[in-house]
Amino acid sequence: MSKLRCHISILLDGFVAGPNQSKENPLGEGGEQLHEWALELEAWRRPHGLDGGEINASTEVMEWSLENLGAIVMGRNMFGGEGPWGDEPWDGWWGDNPPFHMPVFIVTHHAREPVTKEGGTTFTFVTDGIEAALEQARDAAGGKDIGLSGGANVAQQYLKAGLLDEMQLHVVPVLLGAGARLFDNLEDAKIGLDCTRVLEAPGVTHLRYRITRLP
Amino acid sequence: MSKLRCHISILLDGFVAGPNQSKENPLGEGGEQLHEWALELEAWRRPHGLDGGEINASTEVMEWSLENLGAIVMGRNMFGGEGPWGDEPWDGWWGDNPPFHMPVFIVTHHAREPVTKEGGTTFTFVTDGIEAALEQARDAAGGKDIGLSGGANVAQQYLKAGLLDEMQLHVVPVLLGAGARLFDNLEDAKIGLDCTRVLEAPGVTHLRYRITRLP
Secondary structure, X not given: OOOEEEEEEEEOOXXXXXXXXXXXXXXXXXHHHHOHHHHOEHHHHOOOOOOOXXXXXXXXXXXXXXXXXXXXXXXXXHHOOOOOOOOOOOOOOXXXXXXXXXXXXXXXXXXXXXXXXXXXXXXXXXXXXXXXXXXXXXHHHOOOEEEEOOOHHHHHHHHHOOOOOEEEEEEEOEOOOOOEEOOOOOOOOOEEEEEEEEEEEOOXXXXXXXXXEOO | OOOEEEEEEEEOOOEXXXXXXXXXXXXXXXXXXXXXXXXXXXXXXXXXXXXXXXXXXXXXXXXXXXXXXXXEEEEHHHHOOOOOOOOOOOOOOOOOOOOOOOEEEEEOOOOOOOEEOHHHOEEEEEOOOHHHHHXXXXXXXXXXXXXXXXXXXXXXXXXXXXXXXXXXXXXXOEOOOOOEEOOOOOOOOOEEEEEXXXXXXXXXXXXXXXXXXXX
């Protein structure tokens, strides 16, 4: 069966976003440090429609994160905005041609018609929970894997429910001291982890884990 | 100058001890998982007076953690017990011949005469703060490095004060969900980190960081 895989940048003190996230500051204060390692990579720039860029040890991980991926699930907080959509609904951070180029399913409390963007990206809004979103993503992925994009809250929900199969952490050597932690609210989770890949790269350490459900 | 180096096992969700630490359960509930990777190693068993044991990729890290080390500082919580020492003072978890074999300085609020153990270990109790403890340890170390042994609280104090030079994390693939986090209470710290060594080993990933004080 297709796997649910999470690829997420995380600061050494566990934060995956800084404090005070907003439309102006989607990753929160200091959160831009999460992705500095990626922004200069050719493997990041190409799907974002940009030329040039570096090739280094992170390239392999970045390419692997897109390999065999057929759909994406993300939380409403990562898609952006809050509350009901309103008359001029927020359309994501990514402009007319988002970098996903595949179906994206957004877990939200607020119903909304699907949105079709350029380049193969569709946004579908799922209001009946994380399992329903995963099921729809799995149908859309046609046997390929599903990428879980965050944010912290929805990643915690999938992890805690035992639905996540693999986790690729990009560990950034920064102590931010505040924000949203990936590994919070997991008190009763029965999660087994095996580290399957360790890779050192400029400004980041990539750790991959296979996830099992403990008895 | 001699360096202050921290070597600490940390769970993937950031905990360095489980909840409800006690004399019966010094690492807290579930905290024994922190050190499972080490207990079977020959390099751990030998300084603890035990024969046999494995040699694997962790051996190098374990030996490095003792290399060029002349003294140790630790917090009262790691030494054990709480409050005034009383008439039959707690003497640590480690019996008559503790595995340190060098001078150990314990940061505590409660004054007490030094204790001399077998095998070269001395316990000196320092009541005037982390800087005083480090200064005494540096004198005792005779130019060698000083090891910072935890627990979380005293490690945070040294980190926040910019006194820690190097940090060797042993990252254990376990999500405990509760306990004491190493990277807490660091809101205003100006800490720069460079990852200098990444090593994959059975049941643990070793990450080493050089620490600088940011402007």
